[in-house]
Amino acid sequence: MYRFDEPEFKDRSAPVLQRARGEARVAFKRKEGRTRLQDLFQSGSAKMRLPRIYTGAPTAVLINTAGGLTGGDRMIYRAATQMGAHAIVTTQTAERAYRSSGGAATVSADLAVSSESRLEWLPQETILFDRSALARSLTADLAGTAGLLCLEAVVIGRPAMGEVVEHVQFSDRWRIRRDGKLVYADDIRLHGNPSEVFKGPATANGGTAFATLIDCDPAAEERLSRAREALEAAHRSSGLAGGCSAWNGVLTARFVASDGRTLKQGLSAFLTHYRDAQLPRVWQI
Numbered sequence: 001m002y003r004f005d006e007p008e009f010k011d012r013s014a015p016v017l018q019r020a021r022g023e024a025r026v027a028f029k030r031k032e033g034r035t036r037l038q039d040l041f042q043s044g045s046a047k048m049r050l051p052r053i054y055t056g057a058p059t060a061v062l063i064n065t066a067g068g069l070t071g072g073d074r075m076i077y078r079a080a081t082q083m084g085a086h087a088i089v090t091t092q093t094a095e096r097a098y099r100s101s102g103g104a105a106t107v108s109a110d111l112a113v114s115s116e117s118r119l120e121w122l123p124q125e126t127i128l129f130d131r132s133a134l135a136r137s138l139t140a141d142l143a144g145t146a147g148l149l150c151l152e153a154v155v156i157g158r159p160a161m162g163e164v165v166e167h168v169q170f171s172d173r174w175r176i177r178r179d180g181k182l183v184y185a186d187d188i189r190l191h192g193n194p195s196e197v198f199k200g201p202a203t204a205n206g207g208t209a210f211a212t213l214i215d216c217d218p219a220a221e222e223r224l225s226r227a228r229e230a231l232e233a234a235h236r237s238s239g240l241a242g243g244c245s246a247w248n249g250v251l252t253a254r255f256v257a258s259d260g261r262t263l264k265q266g267l268s269a270f271l272t273h274y275r276d277a278q279l280p281r282v283w284q285i
Contacts, residue, residue: 020044118147165194
């Protein structure tokens with residue numbers, strides 16, 4: 001009377017999972033002696049806010065409304081400063097890369113800095129959770145007299161929450177050109193168990209958090225002593241370890257810490273000392 005045969009779905013493909021897409025761009029110009037907004041665009045999961053700033057450079061705050069990244073997500077950020085402008089771009093909070101069900105999330109930053117202007121790219125840290133996959137890239141085109149300060153920080157999981165990270169797939173690619181000539185290139189690739197990779201003294205000596213900072217500026221080499229003073233002060237106050245060097249108009253610093261909290265505290269101290277200015281308020285929340 002009744003049949004309970006299971007229906008066949010041989011010709012049906014697996015459902016396509018929803019993925020986050022976002023793009024945000026901002027440009028600043030100098031007008032009447034002040035840096036002002038020139039252009040703002042945002043779409044999808046990428047949003048940008050410009051809080052009221054009473055002192056210091058104008059700040060653009062990036063927000064990923066998807067709440068994090070997973071395999072197949074794609075975010076594109078663009079920032080530019082016109083002649084004479086000075087601006088900061090940061091993020092509302094730490095970015096999070098969650099377990100991937102297939103493929104890698106991609107995040108790309110495209111920066112353009114005109115003559116006599118300065119751009120500070122200072123996002124907060126990215127947290128890599130177990131089985132996450134993230135491919136990140138940063139490209140920048142600078143005019144001859146432009147200045148660019150860039151920071152990217154990575155934290156492996158949250159040990160304080162009892163989380164164990166056994167496998168991550170992460171790549172980070174930087175390419176910076178001045179007047180069309182390549183002046184800085186850097187690639188980081190991490191594929192496997194981060195504890196195994198970072199346990200050696202030549203990598204992170206057991207640390208679980210690291211960061212890279214570069215300052216591309218005609219006066220970068222003159223700031224090396226200031227950078228070393230800032231690093232020493234950060235080490236005394238937080239335990240942050242690192243080193244820095246400068247050559248050919250590019251100052252580079254590498255940092256490593258035992259955990260994300262130490263890294264954040266140390267970077268905050270370093271940047272405040274090195275820049276001789278307070279960080280954006282979102283860094284202090």
